[in-house]
Each structure stands twice: as structure tokens, then as C-alpha cells.
Amino acid sequence: MSRIDDVFKKLQERGDKALIPFITAGDPDLPTTAELIKVLADAGADLIELGVPFSDPMADGPTIQAASERALAGGTTLVKILELVAAVRRETSIPLVLMGYYNPVFRYGAERFAQDAARAGVDALLLVDLPPEEVGEISAAVQAAGLALITLLAPTTPRERMRQLAAAAQGYIYYVSMTGVTGAQKISPADIRAAVEELKTMTAVPVGVGFGITTAEDAASVGEFADGVVVGSALVRIIETYAQSTELLPRVAEFTSNLKQGLVNRTA
Numbered sequence: 001m002s003r004i005d006d007v008f009k010k011l012q013e014r015g016d017k018a019l020i021p022f023i024t025a026g027d028p029d030l031p032t033t034a035e036l037i038k039v040l041a042d043a044g045a046d047l048i049e050l051g052v053p054f055s056d057p058m059a060d061g062p063t064i065q066a067a068s069e070r071a072l073a074g075g076t077t078l079v080k081i082l083e084l085v086a087a088v089r090r091e092t093s094i095p096l097v098l099m100g101y102y103n104p105v106f107r108y109g110a111e112r113f114a115q116d117a118a119r120a121g122v123d124a125l126l127l128v129d130l131p132p133e134e135v136g137e138i139s140a141a142v143q144a145a146g147l148a149l150i151t152l153l154a155p156t157t158p159r160e161r162m163r164q165l166a167a168a169a170q171g172y173i174y175y176v177s178m179t180g181v182t183g184a185q186k187i188s189p190a191d192i193r194a195a196v197e198e199l200k201t202m203t204a205v206p207v208g209v210g211f212g213i214t215t216a217e218d219a220a221s222v223g224e225f226a227d228g229v230v231v232g233s234a235l236v237r238i239i240e241t242y243a244q245s246t247e248l249l250p251r252v253a254e255f256t257s258n259l260k261q262g263l264v265n266r267t268a
Helices: 003-014 030-043 062-073 078-089 102-108 110-120 136-145 159-167 189-200 216-222 233-242 248-261
Strands: 018-024 048-051 096-100 124-127 151-153 173-176 207-210 228-231
Touching: 003 018, 018 030, 018 062, 018 207, 018 233, 018 248, 030 048, 030 078, 030 248, 048 062, 062 233, 078 096, 078 102, 078 110, 102 110, 102 124, 110 136, 124 136, 151 159, 173 189, 189 207, 189 216, 216 228, 216 248, 233 248
Parallel strands: 018 048, 018 228, 048 096, 096 124, 151 173, 173 207, 207 228
Antiparallel strands: none
16 A cells, blocks of 8 residues: 555545645755645645746746746755655655646656656646646656556546546546636635536545645535645745744744644534
8 A cells, every 4th residue: 555545545534535635846946845744744734736836837826936936046956855855754754745847847858757756755746737638658657666657637627537537537637626826726625526526436546636735624625525625825925924934934834834723623
């Protein structure tokens, strides 16, 4: 059983929902990212999505775009991110998902990347700009390395296509709660509940919901029907605000702990 499968199994047994924070690797720098991973895990995160900075992050809003720019300006590369994962893996078993765009992986080499990622301790890969029809090369490489390739679905995904993709999903499904870029607007849980509940009947893997979740109240509301919640822009804003302050880690810990409290002992 993979680390991701194991985490969701234990959460289900307790009646809890997964908290999946997103941070950009290298923002404000890689040593701080390592500290943030440990703080997030200790404060209640169940999985962590590590954003791979890219120069043209078309799915991301201004907050995460700015984080990518800061990380790239500081010299963050895919190689250095894998080195970071290998280092933190000695101290934590929390599942780590690399989330980003296909170009850096393509330049690295799909097969070599998958092998190096697995060796470092990465659990899964989520590529936001790679259509399912074009995942052949990376899918084979990821599967051979024992990694999961996370499926991204949205309200605009046609029903039959959603059914096919959901049936073949690995790890968990990332359901985008709305169209547009990250951090652009606030989620309306009531508007997506029926869609998420239907999606859960199409797949054997858990369904996490992201985009627009900014508060503990948002997380708790989505946790009533989803298997997990993804929180990105709100957390990245805290990192940006307190990056040069001794308050950074305590602020991140407090925010994460508050989010998790609303996801404990939920039923769906």
C-alpha cells in the first residue's frame, strides 16, 4: 500500500477528511521550504502538494505566480527540489505530491525524472497542463517507478469523460471547484456538492477539492462531502507576508491547525 493510500485509509477509519496544503518549493527559499514541510506535517496536514515553479504558470493566479517567480529568482530547479524531498524524507513520512507543468519534466526526461523522484521519496505527480490523451510517455514512466499520476477534473469536464478518467484515477482525484485560475474567487460549497458526490460514485479513489478554499470555515464546509480539501493561495499569501519574519512558522502552524480542526470526525 502506498503512503497516499495508507493515509486515506486511516482517515476513513477515523471519520476524518484529508488536509492537503500546497506550497511553492523554493519560496522564500529551499531551506525554509524544508522547515515548512515539517511544520505543516506537525500541524495536521495529511498530504502536501509541492509546487514546482515554472516561468509560465497559466493555471495559477497572481499569488502563486509571484511565488514561482520568487522561487525561480532564488535558483530553485527541479533537481534541487528532488534533493529537498530526499532530505526531508529522512524526517517525515507524509505523502509528497509534486504539482506543476510538464515542461520541466520533459526537459529533465520523463523516465529519468520518474526514477529520480521515486528514489527521492516523491509519492505522486500532478501535471496541470497535460491532457489525458498525451500522458502516455510520462504515465508509463511514473507507473514503472511506482508513483501515482493524480487526475485533475473540473466542472467543465464532460460527464462521460469524467467517468472514464475517474475510473482510472490513482492516489486521489483533484477536483477543481471552479473555472479560472487559483486564488481568483471564493468557493461556494453548495454549488459543487452534488457534482462531487456524483464523482465519488465513479471512482474507487478519494476525491479532494481545491480552488477557493481560504478559511477554516470553507474547509469544514467542503469536508462535509469531499474526502479532502486542498488549500494553496491562502497559505502562499501567509508565506509571502511573513517570509522574512520569525512569525512565519508559527503563523503557518496556526493556520494549518485551524484548517484541520474542521476536518476531524466528518461524515460523507
